[in-house]
Amino acid sequence: xxxxxxxxxxxxxxxxxxxxxxxxxxxxxxxxxxYQQHAGEAPTFLSYNVLDGLExxxxxxxxxxxxxxxxxxxLKELQMKDSASYLCAVNGRSxxxxxxxxxxxLIIKP
Amino acid sequence: GAVxxxxxxxxxxxxxxxxxxxxxxxxxxxxxxxxYRQFPKQSLMLMATSNEGSKATYEQGVEKDKFLINHASxxxxxxxxxxxxxxxSSFYICSAKGKNEKLFFGSGTQLxxx
Numbered sequence: 001x002x003x004x005x006x007x008x009x010x011x012x013x014x015x016x017x018x019x020x021x022x023x024x025x026x027x028x029x030x031x032x033x034x035y036q037q038h039a040g041e042a043p044t045f046l047s048y049n050v051l052d053g054l055e056x057x058x059x060x061x062x063x064x065x066x067x068x069x070x071x072x073x074x075l076k077e078l079q080m081k082d083s084a085s086y087l088c089a090v091n092g093r094s095x096x097x098x099x100x101x102x103x104x105x106l107i108i109k110p
Numbered sequence: 111g112a113v114x115x116x117x118x119x120x121x122x123x124x125x126x127x128x129x130x131x132x133x134x135x136x137x138x139x140x141x142x143x144x145x146y147r148q149f150p151k152q153s154l155m156l157m158a159t160s161n162e163g164s165k166a167t168y169e170q171g172v173e174k175d176k177f178l179i180n181h182a183s184x185x186x187x188x189x190x191x192x193x194x195x196x197x198x199s200s201f202y203i204c205s206a207k208g209k210n211e212k213l214f215f216g217s218g219t220q221l222x223x224x
Contacts, residue, residue, distance in 0.1 A: 033213070042116075042203050042215040043154070087153060098144075098213070100153045 004101035022088035116216025133204030140206035
Protein backbone atom coordinates (compact mmCIF):
# COMPACT_ATOMS: atom_id res chain seq x y z
CA UNK A 1 0.00 0.00 0.00
CA UNK A 2 0.87 3.67 -0.05
CA UNK A 3 2.12 5.13 3.20
CA UNK A 4 3.82 8.31 4.32
CA UNK A 5 4.99 8.76 7.90
CA UNK A 6 6.08 11.89 9.67
CA UNK A 7 6.04 12.84 13.36
CA UNK A 8 2.80 14.28 14.64
CA UNK A 9 4.30 17.15 16.59
CA UNK A 10 7.68 18.72 17.32
CA UNK A 11 8.79 21.55 19.57
CA UNK A 12 11.82 23.76 19.03
CA UNK A 13 13.28 26.99 20.33
CA UNK A 14 13.41 30.28 18.48
CA UNK A 15 16.77 30.68 16.73
CA UNK A 16 17.51 26.95 16.78
CA UNK A 17 17.51 24.31 14.04
CA UNK A 18 14.90 21.59 13.59
CA UNK A 19 14.75 18.59 11.27
CA UNK A 20 11.40 17.11 10.29
CA UNK A 21 11.63 13.59 8.89
CA UNK A 22 9.40 11.89 6.38
CA UNK A 23 9.50 8.26 5.30
CA UNK A 24 7.47 6.92 2.45
CA UNK A 25 6.42 3.67 0.88
CA UNK A 26 4.74 4.16 -2.48
CA UNK A 27 4.28 2.04 -5.56
CA UNK A 28 5.98 4.69 -7.69
CA UNK A 29 8.01 7.83 -7.18
CA UNK A 30 8.08 11.00 -9.23
CA UNK A 31 9.14 13.52 -6.63
CA UNK A 32 8.60 14.61 -3.05
CA UNK A 33 7.16 17.91 -1.89
CA UNK A 34 7.24 19.81 1.36
CA TYR A 35 4.48 22.28 2.14
CA GLN A 36 3.92 24.65 5.03
CA GLN A 37 0.41 25.15 6.31
CA HIS A 38 -0.71 27.66 8.91
CA ALA A 39 -3.93 26.90 10.71
CA GLY A 40 -6.98 27.69 8.62
CA GLU A 41 -4.97 28.45 5.51
CA ALA A 42 -4.05 26.57 2.36
CA PRO A 43 -0.61 24.96 2.12
CA THR A 44 2.25 26.92 0.59
CA PHE A 45 4.99 25.29 -1.43
CA LEU A 46 8.41 24.95 0.22
CA SER A 47 10.45 22.48 -1.81
CA TYR A 48 10.48 19.75 -4.41
CA ASN A 49 13.03 16.93 -4.57
CA VAL A 50 13.19 14.38 -7.33
CA LEU A 51 16.89 13.46 -7.19
CA ASP A 52 18.91 12.34 -4.17
CA GLY A 53 20.67 14.98 -2.19
CA LEU A 54 20.18 18.25 -0.40
CA GLU A 55 18.35 21.24 -1.83
CA UNK A 56 19.01 24.47 0.01
CA UNK A 57 16.73 27.47 -0.20
CA UNK A 58 17.42 30.17 2.33
CA UNK A 59 16.60 29.04 5.86
CA UNK A 60 14.92 25.90 4.57
CA UNK A 61 16.64 22.84 3.12
CA UNK A 62 15.21 19.53 1.99
CA UNK A 63 16.99 16.22 1.62
CA UNK A 64 15.98 13.10 -0.28
CA UNK A 65 17.21 9.51 -0.32
CA UNK A 66 15.19 7.47 -2.78
CA UNK A 67 16.88 4.20 -1.87
CA UNK A 68 15.83 4.65 1.75
CA UNK A 69 12.43 6.16 1.05
CA UNK A 70 13.40 9.05 3.27
CA UNK A 71 13.33 12.82 3.25
CA UNK A 72 13.81 15.56 5.77
CA UNK A 73 13.06 19.25 5.94
CA UNK A 74 15.63 21.30 7.81
CA LEU A 75 14.66 24.67 9.20
CA LYS A 76 17.42 26.97 10.45
CA GLU A 77 17.32 30.14 12.53
CA LEU A 78 13.80 29.37 13.61
CA GLN A 79 11.37 32.25 13.90
CA MET A 80 8.05 32.34 15.70
CA LYS A 81 6.26 32.62 12.35
CA ASP A 82 7.61 29.16 11.47
CA SER A 83 5.07 27.68 13.85
CA ALA A 84 2.88 25.73 11.45
CA SER A 85 2.18 22.26 10.13
CA TYR A 86 4.64 20.86 7.63
CA LEU A 87 3.28 18.41 5.11
CA CYS A 88 5.29 15.84 3.21
CA ALA A 89 3.73 14.68 -0.06
CA VAL A 90 4.90 12.17 -2.65
CA ASN A 91 3.98 12.12 -6.29
CA GLY A 92 3.62 8.39 -6.65
CA ARG A 93 2.27 8.60 -10.15
CA SER A 94 2.98 10.75 -13.15
CA UNK A 95 -0.10 12.93 -13.03
CA UNK A 96 0.59 14.77 -9.79
CA UNK A 97 -2.03 13.13 -7.64
CA UNK A 98 -0.03 13.54 -4.51
CA UNK A 99 -0.04 11.18 -1.57
CA UNK A 100 -0.01 13.24 1.59
CA UNK A 101 1.49 12.64 4.99
CA UNK A 102 -0.58 13.66 8.01
CA UNK A 103 1.65 16.65 8.68
CA UNK A 104 3.98 17.60 11.51
CA UNK A 105 2.85 20.38 13.79
CA LEU A 106 5.89 22.48 14.69
CA ILE A 107 5.69 24.57 17.85
CA ILE A 108 8.29 27.29 18.30
CA LYS A 109 8.98 28.51 21.82
CA PRO A 110 10.73 31.78 22.70
CA GLY B 111 4.57 34.13 -9.27
CA ALA B 112 1.66 31.95 -10.23
CA VAL B 113 -1.58 32.72 -8.42
CA UNK B 114 -4.63 30.59 -7.87
CA UNK B 115 -7.76 32.37 -6.76
CA UNK B 116 -10.42 30.45 -4.90
CA UNK B 117 -13.74 31.80 -3.71
CA UNK B 118 -15.71 32.09 -1.65
CA UNK B 119 -13.36 31.94 1.33
CA UNK B 120 -16.14 30.79 3.57
CA UNK B 121 -19.77 29.93 3.15
CA UNK B 122 -22.57 29.00 5.49
CA UNK B 123 -25.58 27.27 3.99
CA UNK B 124 -28.68 25.40 5.01
CA UNK B 125 -28.88 21.66 4.74
CA UNK B 126 -30.18 20.58 1.36
CA UNK B 127 -28.86 23.52 -0.62
CA UNK B 128 -26.05 23.45 -3.17
CA UNK B 129 -22.81 25.40 -2.96
CA UNK B 130 -20.43 26.25 -5.80
CA UNK B 131 -16.74 26.88 -5.21
CA UNK B 132 -14.60 28.43 -7.94
CA UNK B 133 -10.91 27.96 -8.55
CA UNK B 134 -9.12 30.18 -11.07
CA UNK B 135 -5.54 30.25 -12.23
CA UNK B 136 -4.94 33.96 -12.72
CA UNK B 137 -1.72 34.14 -14.70
CA UNK B 138 -1.19 30.71 -16.16
CA UNK B 139 -3.16 28.01 -17.91
CA UNK B 140 -3.87 24.91 -15.89
CA UNK B 141 -4.88 21.84 -17.82
CA UNK B 142 -5.10 19.95 -14.55
CA UNK B 143 -6.56 21.10 -11.26
CA UNK B 144 -7.05 19.15 -8.07
CA UNK B 145 -9.71 19.38 -5.40
CA TYR B 146 -8.94 18.47 -1.80
CA ARG B 147 -10.84 18.24 1.40
CA GLN B 148 -9.36 18.75 4.81
CA PHE B 149 -10.94 17.94 8.14
CA PRO B 150 -9.65 19.70 11.26
CA LYS B 151 -6.17 18.58 12.29
CA GLN B 152 -5.98 16.12 9.43
CA SER B 153 -4.04 16.08 6.20
CA LEU B 154 -5.31 16.97 2.78
CA MET B 155 -7.43 14.33 1.13
CA LEU B 156 -7.58 14.32 -2.64
CA MET B 157 -11.16 14.23 -3.85
CA ALA B 158 -10.78 14.45 -7.60
CA THR B 159 -8.58 15.45 -10.48
CA SER B 160 -10.12 17.94 -12.87
CA ASN B 161 -8.96 17.94 -16.48
CA GLU B 162 -9.92 20.70 -18.86
CA GLY B 163 -12.48 19.59 -21.37
CA SER B 164 -13.06 16.15 -19.93
CA LYS B 165 -14.74 14.46 -17.00
CA ALA B 166 -13.12 14.64 -13.62
CA THR B 167 -11.45 11.59 -12.12
CA TYR B 168 -12.75 10.91 -8.64
CA GLU B 169 -10.90 9.16 -5.85
CA GLN B 170 -12.37 6.07 -4.33
CA GLY B 171 -15.14 6.84 -1.90
CA VAL B 172 -15.95 10.28 -3.30
CA GLU B 173 -19.46 10.56 -4.67
CA LYS B 174 -19.31 12.08 -8.14
CA ASP B 175 -23.01 12.95 -8.11
CA LYS B 176 -22.62 14.86 -4.89
CA PHE B 177 -19.40 16.67 -5.70
CA LEU B 178 -19.81 17.96 -9.23
CA ILE B 179 -16.65 19.20 -10.88
CA ASN B 180 -16.53 21.25 -14.04
CA HIS B 181 -13.32 22.34 -15.74
CA ALA B 182 -14.73 24.31 -18.64
CA SER B 183 -11.65 26.38 -19.45
CA UNK B 184 -7.91 26.35 -18.91
CA UNK B 185 -8.24 28.83 -16.06
CA UNK B 186 -11.39 27.80 -14.24
CA UNK B 187 -12.56 24.74 -12.36
CA UNK B 188 -15.63 24.61 -10.16
CA UNK B 189 -16.70 22.25 -7.40
CA UNK B 190 -20.40 22.11 -6.58
CA UNK B 191 -21.47 20.42 -3.38
CA UNK B 192 -25.02 19.34 -4.12
CA UNK B 193 -27.68 18.88 -1.46
CA UNK B 194 -25.18 19.71 1.24
CA UNK B 195 -25.49 18.13 4.67
CA UNK B 196 -23.73 18.92 7.95
CA UNK B 197 -21.24 16.10 7.38
CA UNK B 198 -20.07 17.94 4.25
CA SER B 199 -18.81 20.78 6.43
CA SER B 200 -15.11 20.96 5.80
CA PHE B 201 -12.25 22.99 4.37
CA TYR B 202 -12.06 22.58 0.58
CA ILE B 203 -8.88 23.49 -1.28
CA CYS B 204 -8.06 23.53 -4.98
CA SER B 205 -4.67 23.43 -6.60
CA ALA B 206 -3.41 23.84 -10.12
CA LYS B 207 -0.28 22.52 -11.74
CA GLY B 208 1.87 25.32 -13.08
CA LYS B 209 5.28 25.61 -14.66
CA ASN B 210 8.18 23.60 -13.31
CA GLU B 211 5.70 21.04 -12.07
CA LYS B 212 4.83 23.05 -8.97
CA LEU B 213 1.40 22.90 -7.43
CA PHE B 214 -0.17 26.23 -6.57
CA PHE B 215 -2.96 26.26 -4.06
CA GLY B 216 -6.07 28.32 -3.75
CA SER B 217 -6.71 29.95 -0.39
CA GLY B 218 -9.36 27.40 0.53
CA THR B 219 -13.08 27.53 1.26
CA GLN B 220 -14.49 26.82 4.70
CA LEU B 221 -17.95 25.31 4.23
CA UNK B 222 -20.34 25.13 7.15
CA UNK B 223 -23.66 23.38 6.60
CA UNK B 224 -26.32 24.06 9.21
